[in-house]
Structures are given as C-alpha cells and as structure tokens.
Amino acid sequence: MPDLILEHEEIVEQSTTRTYYTRFSLGQRYLHGVVMATFLGLALTGMVLRFSRSGWGSSFAGVVGGFGAILFFHKFCAVILSAAFLVHLGDVLHRGLIQRDKGTFWGPNSMVPNLKDLKDLYGHLRWFFWRGPQPKFEHFAYWEKFDYWAVFWGMGIIGFSGYIMWFSTLFAKVLPGSWLNIALLIHGEEALLAVWFIFAIHFFNTHLRPGSFPMDLVIFTGSENDAEMKEKRSGEYQRLAGADQLEARKTFAPTRWLKNFGRTMGAAVIVIGFVLLWLTVASFVKGQ
Numbered sequence: 001m002p003d004l005i006l007e008h009e010e011i012v013e014q015s016t017t018r019t020y021y022t023r024f025s026l027g028q029r030y031l032h033g034v035v036m037a038t039f040l041g042l043a044l045t046g047m048v049l050r051f052s053r054s055g056w057g058s059s060f061a062g063v064v065g066g067f068g069a070i071l072f073f074h075k076f077c078a079v080i081l082s083a084a085f086l087v088h089l090g091d092v093l094h095r096g097l098i099q100r101d102k103g104t105f106w107g108p109n110s111m112v113p114n115l116k117d118l119k120d121l122y123g124h125l126r127w128f129f130w131r132g133p134q135p136k137f138e139h140f141a142y143w144e145k146f147d148y149w150a151v152f153w154g155m156g157i158i159g160f161s162g163y164i165m166w167f168s169t170l171f172a173k174v175l176p177g178s179w180l181n182i183a184l185l186i187h188g189e190e191a192l193l194a195v196w197f198i199f200a201i202h203f204f205n206t207h208l209r210p211g212s213f214p215m216d217l218v219i220f221t222g223s224e225n226d227a228e229m230k231e232k233r234s235g236e237y238q239r240l241a242g243a244d245q246l247e248a249r250k251t252f253a254p255t256r257w258l259k260n261f262g263r264t265m266g267a268a269v270i271v272i273g274f275v276l277l278w279l280t281v282a283s284f285v286k287g288q
C-alpha cells in the first residue's frame with residue numbers, strides 16, 4: 001500500500017514538472033521485447049555452436065545439456081523471431097498498402113531514408129568537430145534508420161540461410177549440395193556481424209552515447225519527456241508544436257515499476273551482450 005501511494009505521488013510530482021509524449025506504442029514495445037529476447041537467445045546459442053571448440057562454448061553447452069539442446073533452443077528462438085518479423089512486415093504492409101497511410105513509406109515518421117538523413121549525417125559529422133550546430137533530428141534519426149535496416153536485411157539473410165540448413169534434405173532436392181555449405185558460411189559470418197553490430201554499435205547508439213547514458217528507457221516506457229525530446233529530436237518537437245499536434249502525443253509519466261522493469265531488463269541485456277561481445281572477439285582473434 002505505501003508503495004502504491006509513493007508511486008501515485010511520483011506520478012503527480014513528475015507530471016507537474018515534466019510533460020511526457022508517446023514515442024512507441026504498446027504493440028511496438030512488445031514486439032521489440034520479443035525480438036530482443038529471441039535475438040539474445042539466438043546469439044547465445046549460435047555463438048556456442050560457432051565457437052564450440054572454445055572453453056566457454058563447450059562449458060556453456062555442458063551446462064545446458066549438450067550441443068543437441070543448444071540447437072533445440074536455437075531453433076525454438078528462431079521460430080518465434082521469424083513470427084515476430086512476419087508480424088512486423090504484415091503490419092507495415094497493411095498500414096502502407098491497405099490503409100494507404102502514405103507516412104509509412106515516406107515522410108518524417110517513416111523508416112525509409114531520405115535526403116534529410118544525408119544532410120543530417122553531414123551536419124552531425126561537422127558538429128562532432130565543432131564546425132556547426134547539431135542537426136534537428138526527426139522522429140527517426142539517420143542512425144536509427146541504419147540500425148533498423150541492418151537488422152531487417154540481416155534477419156532476411158540469416159533467417160533464410162538458417163532455414164536452408166534446418167530443412168537441408170528438402171532444399172538439397174532443388175539446390176546443389178555445395179549451396180548448403182555456402183548457407184552455413186553465410187549464416188555463421190552474417191550472425192557474427194549481427195552480434196557484434198547489435199552489442200557494440202546499437203548499444204552505443206541507443207544507450208551509451210551522451211544524452212542517453214547509461215540507459216535509454218524509452219523502448220520500455222514508450223514515452224519521453226519534453227526536455228529529452230527537445231534535446232534529441234528538436235526537429236520533430238518543433239514540427240509538432242508548429243502544427244498544434246503536440247497535445248495529441250501527450251501521455252502519463254511512466255510509473256516507477258515500469259522504469260525499474262526497464263532498468264533491470266536493459267541492464268541484464270547490456271551485460272550479457274558485452275560479455276558475449278568480449279568472448280566472441282577473443283575467440284575470433286585466437287582462431288577458435
């Protein structure tokens with residue numbers, strides 16, 4: 001009960017000092033949660049398969065129940081991640097083609113890169129070297145789009161090659177046998193690239209860069225406050241304010257339990273990611 005009172009007091013206190021705006025819908029946050037959990041499962045099990053001769057790889061497999069069990073968990077996570085990918089693809093196509101929402105494929109809320117992203121990249125590089133002002137970023141900045149597309153295409157390539165190996169007897173009826181070896185090569189190399197990209201670049205971009213350090217909770221809470229929005233996405237803030245659309249984006253301040261949930265999940269994933277990054281780089285360098 002005292003906790004509930006405190007939580008309520010915190011909401012009142014925060015909502016009087018800060019205004020919160022929605023950035024991600026509940027559906028988007030759930031989907032990201034599923035992608036995050038299954039990618040972590042695939043990365044862990046996949047890297048154990050790839051570096052099976054390393055001490056940490058064989059120990060981990062031993063604890064879980066052997067390499068057969070590792071492969072089972074890998075395929076289990078693969079099916080869920082594939083379903084999440086298809087749900088997202090279906091949602092985008094439904095919004096863009098059936099509901100004819102033009103903003104899906106073009107404009108400030110779209111993930112499709114445009115000329116402004118190129119200008120922002122140039123302006124950002126200048127800003128890094130104190131040669132100009134910070135660009136006014138929109139709903140998705142150029143590096144957020146890059147992260148999205150890297151995962152999107154990576155998912156296609158890793159997923160397709162993974163299914164070729166999983167159903168190798170079926171694919172061997174239509175493909176030359178050497179293609180199965182190529183699929184394993186592509187799968188393994190692209191997976192390593194994806195793991196290093198997510199646990200180094202994506203983590204830095206979202207959590208470790210100045211302004212977000214040590215952790216950006218927005219993907220867990222779904223909202224950010226006016227100060228954060230003005231600092232990180234001044235272009236979007238000004239556009240919405242100018243068109244009188246800020247009011248429609250207003251939402252409640254995130255509750256304390258939601259923020260603590262985000263902090264716990266985020267910290268766990270970041271720590272696991274960094275450990276895996278370290279282990280895989282070390283094993284790669286040693287040629288294991």
Ligand code: HEM
Pocket residue numbers: 039042043045046047049050071074075078079081082158159160161162163165166184187188191192194195
């Ligand atoms: C739809 C998604 C996926 C499917 C269907 C899938 C399927 C598979 C299968 C069947 C294998 C075993 C190959 C063998 O028998 O030797 C495998 C290995 C592996 N997977 Fe996946 N996988 C998927 C996604 C991922 C992801 C997202 C990662 C990591 C980011 C990953 C990393 C790996 C690695 C590193 C190996 C070992 C490759 C090697 O031995 O060189 N996989 N995967």
